[in-house]
Amino acid sequence: MRKQTLSGILGVLAALMIGGIVLALQGFNPFSTYGALLQYSLLSASGLSAMLSRAVPLVLTGLSASIAFGSGLNNLGQPGQLVIGALAATVVGLFVRLPAVALIPLCIAAAMVGGMLWSGLAAGLRRAFAMDEFIVTLMLNFIADYFTLWAITYPLFDPAALSPMTRPIRTYAWLSQVGGINASVLYMVAATVLCWLLMSKGVSGYEWRIMGQNRLFARIGGCRVDAHYVRVMLVTGALAGLAGGLMVMGGPHRFVKGLGANYAWDGVMIAVVANNSIPGTFLYGLLFSMLQQGAIGMELVTAVPSEFIDVLQAIIVLVVVAGRVSLNLMFDRIATRKKLRESLQ
Amino acid sequence: MSVFYGLYSAMLVGATPILLAAIGGAFTYYAGIFNIAMEGMMLVGAFCAVLGSFFLHSWILGIVCSIAGALVMAGIFVLFAVRLHTDEFLTGIALNLFAVGLTTFLLRDIFHVKGAFTDPRIVAIPAVTVPFLGQIPVVGRLVSGYNAIIYVALAVTVVSAYVIFRTSFGLRLRAAGYNAACLNSSGVQTPAIRVWSLILCAICCGLAGAYLSLGSVRLFAENMSAGRGWISLAAVILVSGNPWGVGIISLLFGFFDGLTVFLQGSAIPTQFTAMIPYVATLVSLYFYSVRKRKA
Numbered sequence: 308m309r310k311q312t313l314s315g316i317l318g319v320l321a322a323l324m325i326g327g328i329v330l331a332l333q334g335f336n337p338f339s340t341y342g343a344l345l346q347y348s349l350l351s352a353s354g355l356s357a358m359l360s361r362a363v364p365l366v367l368t369g370l371s372a373s374i375a376f377g378s379g380l381n382n383l384g385q386p387g388q389l390v391i392g393a394l395a396a397t398v399v400g401l402f403v404r405l406p407a408v409a410l411i412p413l414c415i416a417a418a419m420v421g422g423m424l425w426s427g428l429a430a431g432l433r434r435a436f437a438m439d440e441f442i443v444t445l446m447l448n449f450i451a452d453y454f455t456l457w458a459i460t461y462p463l464f465d466p467a468a469l470s471p472m473t474r475p476i477r478t479y480a481w482l483s484q485v486g487g488i489n490a491s492v493l494y495m496v497a498a499t500v501l502c503w504l505l506m507s508k509g510v511s512g513y514e515w516r517i518m519g520q521n522r523l524f525a526r527i528g529g530c531r532v533d534a535h536y537v538r539v540m541l542v543t544g545a546l547a548g549l550a551g552g553l554m555v556m557g558g559p560h561r562f563v564k565g566l567g568a569n570y571a572w573d574g575v576m577i578a579v580v581a582n583n584s585i586p587g588t589f590l591y592g593l594l595f596s597m598l599q600q601g602a603i604g605m606e607l608v609t610a611v612p613s614e615f616i617d618v619l620q621a622i623i624v625l626v627v628v629a630g631r632v633s634l635n636l637m638f639d640r641i642a643t644r645k646k647l648r649e650s651l652q
Numbered sequence: 653m654s655v656f657y658g659l660y661s662a663m664l665v666g667a668t669p670i671l672l673a674a675i676g677g678a679f680t681y682y683a684g685i686f687n688i689a690m691e692g693m694m695l696v697g698a699f700c701a702v703l704g705s706f707f708l709h710s711w712i713l714g715i716v717c718s719i720a721g722a723l724v725m726a727g728i729f730v731l732f733a734v735r736l737h738t739d740e741f742l743t744g745i746a747l748n749l750f751a752v753g754l755t756t757f758l759l760r761d762i763f764h765v766k767g768a769f770t771d772p773r774i775v776a777i778p779a780v781t782v783p784f785l786g787q788i789p790v791v792g793r794l795v796s797g798y799n800a801i802i803y804v805a806l807a808v809t810v811v812s813a814y815v816i817f818r819t820s821f822g823l824r825l826r827a828a829g830y831n832a833a834c835l836n837s838s839g840v841q842t843p844a845i846r847v848w849s850l851i852l853c854a855i856c857c858g859l860a861g862a863y864l865s866l867g868s869v870r871l872f873a874e875n876m877s878a879g880r881g882w883i884s885l886a887a888v889i890l891v892s893g894n895p896w897g898v899g900i901i902s903l904l905f906g907f908f909d910g911l912t913v914f915l916q917g918s919a920i921p922t923q924f925t926a927m928i929p930y931v932a933t934l935v936s937l938y939f940y941s942v943r944k945r946k947a
Contacts, residue, residue: 333761432934437941442886442933449879449930457923572749579742612760617753624746625728629738636737 311582314634318580318627319594325626326619330611340609347604348597356487358593358600360557363495364389364567365599366592367550368574370502370585371543377506377583378515378539379522384429384444385547385574387451388422389567392548393555394455395421397562400476400555401463407479414480415494415552422548423541425451430540434533440540452567459562471564482557491557498549503585505542515539519583547574576620580627595620657793662913664798665868666929667906668805669694669860669877674884674898675805675812676856681893682816683849684829688744689729690857691881692751693722697861699755702774702872703762711775714866719858725751726854730847748881756874770871777801777866801863808856813895825849857881879930886933890940901936908932 327337348358368385375382396418403410429447432438456471463473482490506512518525518535526532555562577595581587602616673690680687697718704710704717725747732738732746763769777800786796816822827835828845835842860880865872883905891897908928915925 432938436938437945438934438937439889439941442882442889442937445879445882446886446930446933446937450927453923453927457921460923461921572745572752575745576749579745612757614753614757614760618750618757619753621746621750621753624749625732625738625743628742628746629732629736632738633736 310634310638311584311587311631314631315580315587315627317634318630319623321630322619322623322626325622326615329618329622330615333611335609335611340605340611340615343605343608344598344601346601347607348601352487354600354604356489358596359492360489361600362592362596363489363491363553363557364550365573365577365596366495366589367498367553368547369577369581369588369592370499370574371546371550372574372578373581373583373585373588374502374506374515374546375539375543376578377519378535379519380536380539380543381439381441382426382429382444382540382543383441383575384426384447384544385550386567386572387444387448388425388544388547389551389554390455391425391451391551392418392422393551393562393566394458395424395548396480396552396555397463397473397476400480400560401474404477405479410477410479411482411556414476414556415549418548418552418555419545420548422544422546422551424544425548426540426544427537430537433540434537455562455566456564459564463562465561473562475561476555478560480556481560482553489557491553494549494553498546499585499589502546506585511535511538550574573620576624580624582631659907659910659914660794661798662910663903663906664802665906666909666913667902668799668802668867669863669880670884670887670905671899671902672801672805672808672856672860672863673881674887674902675808675895676853676860677884677888678812678816678893678895678898679825679849679852679856680846681888682822682826682829683846684832685733685846685849686740686744687729687850687853688741688881688885689725689747690853690860690884691877691879692744692748693725693854693857694861694864694881695748695751695755695875695877696725697722697858698865698876699758699861699872700858701862701865702769703758705775705866706771706773709773709775711777711866714775715777715859715862718862718865719855722854722858722861723851725857726850730850734843734846734850752875755872759872759874766874768871768873770869774866774870776870777862799863799867801859801867804859805863808859809895809899812852816895821845821848860884883929883933886937890936904936905929905932 323341327341330337330340347354349355368389371385372382396414399414399417400410403413405413425447426444429440429443432443433440459473460471465472465474484490485493506516514525514530515535517528518530518532522532551567554566573595577588577591581591598616598619602613605611606613673694677687677690700721701714701718705714708714729743729747733740733743759765759769779797780800780803782796786792816825824835824840824845828842832842835845864876887898887901887905891901912925912928916922
């Protein structure tokens with residue numbers, strides 16, 4: 308755990324340095340750029356609030372990917388599960404007439420069920436026909452994308468809008484601001500805590516992690532691998548669906564074209580840098596949302612295009628992941644040498 | 653008859669990038685690398701092709717730049733996955749993300765546009781008229797007048813099948829994936845073979861990228877590879893890397909891709925026709941899985 312933290316911090320710093328060099332080569336001042344990045348995310352109240360809202364889909368899809376990868380499943384379907392969840396929440400928010408007390412939980416449940424449906428489809432294909440979920444979830448992403456685009460272009464289209472989007476959902480389903488922070492952030496924190504409890508304290512979490520490390524060992528040890536497989540798929544689908552639902556309910560209050568596009572691979576990316584740890588996913592989710600939110604301000608005050616952040620994120624992923632492997636190798640080497648010296652004496 | 657020709661040429665247009673990327677993927681597949689970076693290599697290739705063609709006023713230099721760009725991506729893959737022993741899957745994911753970020757950033761930084769860049773000064777890859785066969789009535793329309801890269805793709809398929817199955821390099825390549833320890837003990841450096849397979853993969857993906865941006869169109873759009881790298885990965889897995897199989901599968905996907913373009917004017921909403929290639933991938937995966945289960 309300490310090694311993880313150390314290599315993570317070193318990796319992020321090294322990546323920021325590489326990013327700084329890239330900036331300097333392009334003729335920008337790296338210090339003022341990073342300053343602006345911080346200024347518009349962590350260091351201002353409105354920036355911080357926007358950053359936390361932005362973290363919601365990042366952390367939730369990250370948790371989904373972390374739990375899936377940690378359990379040895381290649382669920383790469385977060386983008387698809389997210390938009391289907393968002394669509395489900397939108398439909399409930401549009402057509403169900405209930406007071407806020409009942410409508411908000413119902414919308415959230417719908418979002419989770421939507422995500423579960425989409426990941427469950429992949430799980431079902433795997434169980435019934437042994438189709439690899441790696442490709443299935445990938446392809447379902449594209450299908451979900453086009454399906455939701457169809458839904459908001461034809462049946463749910465808002466006639467007053469110029470581009471494909473639905474009408475706004477009923478105000479009872481809107482998530483309010485609590486102390487300047489959107490309520491969706493609270494759901495995100497709650498989901499993170501639940502996931503952490505599930506993965507590090509629960510029996511199923513333990514079995515899932517063993518499954519991730521060695522499926523055969525888990526099966527011989529008495530885990531019901533197939534049943535767990537379906538459960539993990541459903542849980543991770545629900546998390547991604549929840550991300551979509553909260554995005555609609557907390558943000559634009561309607562399903563807008565390209566809703567999940569910006570977050571497509573971020574969940575997978577965050578899980579990868581966090582090495583599937585739940586607290587790590589949470590922290591990296593915040594880091595990436597800070598970068599993405601700060602990028603908007605950075606573009607305002609400096610000449611650096613906001614797309615620079617996409618490059619920086621990928622550099623962080625590569626450097627942190629490679630750094631972790633190399634550092635582990637180095638630690639192992641030191642430990643071996645120590646052992647060797649001890650045995651020689 | 654014109655419907656047939658239209659569908660036929662749409663099939664070739666759709667199949668070519670997938671075929672080239674999948675042949676590249678076949679090399680790494682045989683070498684025992686789980687390479688999912690084709691998408692990113694193709695995207696960077698497509699961008700560099702436009703870059704080269706626009707500034708150097710030549711489609712040949714465009715292709716050279718495209719291959720160079722893809723090779724840089726392969727270099728990063730080698731550095732992380734082969735040298736630093738980072739997980740191949742993670743490296744691939746990071747590279748794909750890097751490609752999307754990098755090309756969008758450079759699109760903004762160099763051409764000062766968002767979304768897509770097109771310009772009359774971009775030189776496209778020309779179509780080729782085949783000398784003698786082109787004169788024959790029906791056959792001529794089937795074999796002549798297509799984009800140069802399509803013929804290159806055909807040649808690449810034949811050559812790669814020969815290289816993989818008939819040369820000593822191909823034998824070593826397959827051995828690297830089949831039993832790396834055995835190959836090492838016979839005095840061949842497995843990492844070197846893997847690096848070569850990645851270089852070949854990058855060349856193929858560079859060609860695929862150049863075709864995307866300079867072939868049927870003359871523009872670069874954000875994320876214009878649009879999942880073709882993933883489909884090509886599926887194609888490689890479905891036929892276990894065999895170049896002939898890859899060719900057939902690519903034509904099949906090309907057909908469905910062409911069907912998408914073809915059905916655009918019909919009553920079916922475009923969103924549903926656009927799903928066809930992805931659904932086709934799922935259906936072929938179904939047949940593959942069922943067959944494999946019986947075996």
